[in-house]
Amino acid sequence: DIQMTQSPSSLSASVGDRVTITCRASQSISSYLNWYQQKPGKAPKLLIYAASSLQSGVPSRFSGSGSGTDFTLTISSLQPEDFATYYCQQSYSTLSYTFGQGTKLEIK
Amino acid sequence: QVQLVQSGAEVKKPGASVKVSCKASGYTFTSYGISWVRQAPGQGLEWMGWISAYNGNTNYAQKLQGRVTMTTDTSTSTAYMELRSLRSDDTAVYYCAREAAVAGIAFDIWGQGTMVTVSS
Numbered sequence: 712d713i714q715m716t717q718s719p720s721s722l723s724a725s726v727g728d729r730v731t732i733t734c735r736a737s738q739s740i741s742s743y744l745n746w747y748q749q750k751p752g753k754a755p756k757l758l759i760y761a762a763s764s765l766q767s768g769v770p771s772r773f774s775g776s777g778s779g780t781d782f783t784l785t786i787s788s789l790q791p792e793d794f795a796t797y798y799c800q801q802s803y804s805t806l807s808y809t810f811g812q813g814t815k816l817e818i819k
Numbered sequence: 820q821v822q823l824v825q826s827g828a829e830v831k832k833p834g835a836s837v838k839v840s841c842k843a844s845g846y847t848f849t850s851y852g853i854s855w856v857r858q859a860p861g862q863g864l865e866w867m868g869w870i871s872a873y874n875g876n877t878n879y880a881q882k883l884q885g886r887v888t889m890t891t892d893t894s895t896s897t898a899y900m901e902l903r904s905l906r907s908d909d910t911a912v913y914y915c916a917r918e919a920a921v922a923g924i925a926f927d928i929w930g931q932g933t934m935v936t937v938s939s
Contacts, residue, residue, distance in 0.1 A: 762922075
C-alpha cells in the first residue's frame with residue numbers, strides 16, 4: 712500500500728493566521744491527492760481534489776498544491792470555523808485509497 | 820438534494836455480523852461508485868473498499884478480505900456493507916461515500932455515519 716504521512720500531527724494557530732499542512736506519499740502519486748476537513752461528530756468534507764482543485768462551495772482561502780510525493784494544504788487566513796482535523800487521501804492506487812493520519816488544527 | 824442516508828447504530832457481540840445500509844438520493848445511483856470508510860474512536864480514517872453501483876464490481880482492502888462484502892440494490896438506490904466475525908477492534912463509525920471521478924477519484928458526498936459497537 713502507498714503510505715501517506717502528514718505533518719504536523721497537530722497545530723495551534725490563531726484566527727487570521729496563514730497555515731500550511733504537508734502530506735507526503737511513499738511513492739509518486741502524480742496529482743491524485745485529495746484533502747478533507749472533519750469536525751467532531753461529523754462526516755469528512757471534501758475540500759480539494761486532484762491536488763489543487765477547489766471543491767464547489769469551499770471558501771477560496773483554502774488552496775492545495777504539489778505533485779509527485781509532496782503536497783500542501785494552505786489556509787490563507789484562519790477563520791473560527793476552520794478549526795478541525797484535516798486528512799489527505801491518495802487515489803493513485805486503486806487497490807487501496809489510503810488516508811494520512813490526520814492533522815488536528817486547534818485554537819491557540 | 821444529493822445525499823446518502825445510513826442505517827442506525829448497532830451493538831453486536833464478538834463473532835457476530837453487521838450489515839449497514841446507505842440509501843442514495845438526488846442523483847443517478849448507477850453513475851457512481853460507493854466506498855466505505857471507517858473510523859475507530861479517536862482514530863483516523865480507514866478505507867475499507869469500493870463497489871461499482873453500475874456493475875457490482877468490488878475491491879476490498881486487503882486486511883478485510885474474507886470478512887467484508889459490499890453489495891448494491893439498484894431498485895432502491897441502496898448500498899450495503901456486511902462485516903462478519905466481528906472483533907472489538909471493529910468498533911468504529913462506518914461511513915459510505917460517493918466516488919466522484921476526477922483525477923483519480925474523490926469522495927464528494929458522505930453519509931452521516933453509523934456507529935457499530937462490538938462488545939460482549
